[in-house]
Amino acid sequence: MGSDSVTRRPQIVLGVSAGIAVYKACELLRLFTESGHDVRVVPTRDALRFVGEPMWAALSGHPVTSEVWESVHEVPHVRIGQSADLVVVAPATADVLARAAHGLAGDLLTNTLLTARSPVVYAPAMHTEMWEHPATQANVATLRSRGAIVIEPAVGRLTGADTGKGRLPDPAEIFRVCLRALLRRGASDLAGRHVVISAGGTREAIDPVRFIGNRSSGLQGYALARTAVARGAEVTLVSANVALPDPAGAKVVRVESTLQMRDAVLAAAAQADAVVMAAAVADFRPVRASDTKIKKTPGEPDPIQLTKNPDILAELGRGRRPGQVIVGFAAETHDVIANGQAKLARKGSDLLVVNQVGENLAFGTPDNAAVVLVADGDPVEIPRGPKEDLADVVWDLVAARLA
Ligand code: CTP
Numbered sequence: 001m002g003s004d005s006v007t008r009r010p011q012i013v014l015g016v017s018a019g020i021a022v023y024k025a026c027e028l029l030r031l032f033t034e035s036g037h038d039v040r041v042v043p044t045r046d047a048l049r050f051v052g053e054p055m056w057a058a059l060s061g062h063p064v065t066s067e068v069w070e071s072v073h074e075v076p077h078v079r080i081g082q083s084a085d086l087v088v089v090a091p092a093t094a095d096v097l098a099r100a101a102h103g104l105a106g107d108l109l110t111n112t113l114l115t116a117r118s119p120v121v122y123a124p125a126m127h128t129e130m131w132e133h134p135a136t137q138a139n140v141a142t143l144r145s146r147g148a149i150v151i152e153p154a155v156g157r158l159t160g161a162d163t164g165k166g167r168l169p170d171p172a173e174i175f176r177v178c179l180r181a182l183l184r185r186g187a188s189d190l191a192g193r194h195v196v197i198s199a200g201g202t203r204e205a206i207d208p209v210r211f212i213g214n215r216s217s218g219l220q221g222y223a224l225a226r227t228a229v230a231r232g233a234e235v236t237l238v239s240a241n242v243a244l245p246d247p248a249g250a251k252v253v254r255v256e257s258t259l260q261m262r263d264a265v266l267a268a269a270a271q272a273d274a275v276v277m278a279a280a281v282a283d284f285r286p287v288r289a290s291d292t293k294i295k296k297t298p299g300e301p302d303p304i305q306l307t308k309n310p311d312i313l314a315e316l317g318r319g320r321r322p323g324q325v326i327v328g329f330a331a332e333t334h335d336v337i338a339n340g341q342a343k344l345a346r347k348g349s350d351l352l353v354v355n356q357v358g359e360n361l362a363f364g365t366p367d368n369a370a371v372v373l374v375a376d377g378d379p380v381e382i383p384r385g386p387k388e389d390l391a392d393v394v395w396d397l398v399a400a401r402l403a
Contacts, residue, residue: 011040011083011085012032012038012085013041013080014090016041016044016091017092017093018095022091024171028088028090032175039060040062041064042080043056053065076108077111078111080108081114082116082117084118088174089123090125091168092125094124094126094131102139119186120147121151121178122148127164128158128162128164130166131153131166147232149181149230151174152249153166177230188231188232190232190233191232193402195236195272195274196268196269196275197225197235197276198265198277198278199218199224201282202240202241202255202282203256204309207291207293213282214282216240218244220368220391224394225237225247226247226250227392229247235249237251238253239255240256257285258281258285259285272324274325274398275316275327277312277316278353281312283308283309284308286307287305290303313326314348325398327351331357332356340354350374350401351394353373354371366387367384368387369382
């Protein structure tokens with residue numbers, strides 16, 4: 001049976017400027033087209049020195065130009081921007097950020113940026129010195145103040161042998177930020193906010209080859225980081241023993257043990273508007289980790305004595321900055337609400353996201369379901385769905401409290 005209604009594919013404009021990371025934009029383009037998006041690629045003139053027009057045309061299925069003087073009868077310099085559901089510029093050079101911040105319109109990409117009323121995402125890539133220059137930072141601040149999402153560059157190998165901040169994040173991670181921005185129509189309600197998220201599970205060393213750990217995959221914490229970036233936040237992600245790619249735009253601090261996590265979280269929290277403790281934190285650690293592998297020695301007493309770890313969430317609750325929002329997570333197997341309410345009060349948090357473990361939920365799965373307990377309000381039920389959706393409900397509640 002046919003249908004009269006033709007579903008309009010989301011219209012994406014992929015702006016590409018002249019950085020060596022242009023090759024990664026080909027991958028980003030494929031991620032969009034393979035997931036049913038209609039993509040117009042708008043390269044700058046110099047970007048075409050790295051990857052030529054035939055590549056973009058073949059991968060996007062559309063003609064490609066950098067100029068406003070081609071197909072003038074179709075008024076492309078206005079139409080492409082007007083019809084966009086999302087514009088993403090990846091890589092965004094210092095030059096394109098400057099031209100966009102100042103409203104220049106010398107080529108098709110900058111014209112498109114002026115005419116677009118959709119969410120706009122910039123993924124800058126450049127050398128560290130160029131990124132850190134006050135001119136670039138001022139341009140980024142201007143673009144963010146107008147509602148654009150500017151993804152912080154990743155740290156790593158740059159064009160030459162040098163390393164530093166300025167790398168284009170993994171295309172798959174840029175893609176995920178774009179999908180979130182598209183879904184939320186670019187509402188960047190966490191712009192100007194710094195949020196700290198802990199993710200994964202801490203490990204407590206027993207000896208050089210053994211540890212006490214837990215099953216946390218880090219998926220929920222990473223979903224919180226990704227969604228916060230897509231809502232415009234500056235994100236510090238304190239990650240314990242997670243085997244996932246870095247979320248685009250987040251500053252990732254890697255830790256192993258609870259004491260390391262405590263130091264990293266408390267240091268970042270001193271500047272933060274909100275802290276979300278999604279990590280599974282070991283409650284106990286061996287009194288001392290043996291320098292050598294522990295052997296079974298007949299007749300010897302049990303070699304592992306445990307001591308209690310500090311409760312990071314409770315410390316955050318006690319030492320919070322004025323207006324700071326503190327969010328905890330709790331996985332419970334029984335009496336979920338009653339245990340959760342007691343924990344919320346005991347730890348002095350504003351929100352506690354409680355999920356029932358079992359039924360293939362929570363650990364290691366892409367889906368989650370939960371109830372958010374609110375210190376001074378009614379609980380909010382979150383039906384089973386992607387961890388990103390749960391994360392967005394948490395940010396809705398956090399954003400409302402911050403406002
Ligand atoms: N948490 C923490 N520091 C700890 C233990 C837990 O910050 N030493 C945080 C977790 O990140 C989570 C919340 O506290 O956000 C609840 O964790 P949970 O393990 O459920 O709390 P516990 O205090 O250990 O409670 P229980 O007695 O149920 O284990």
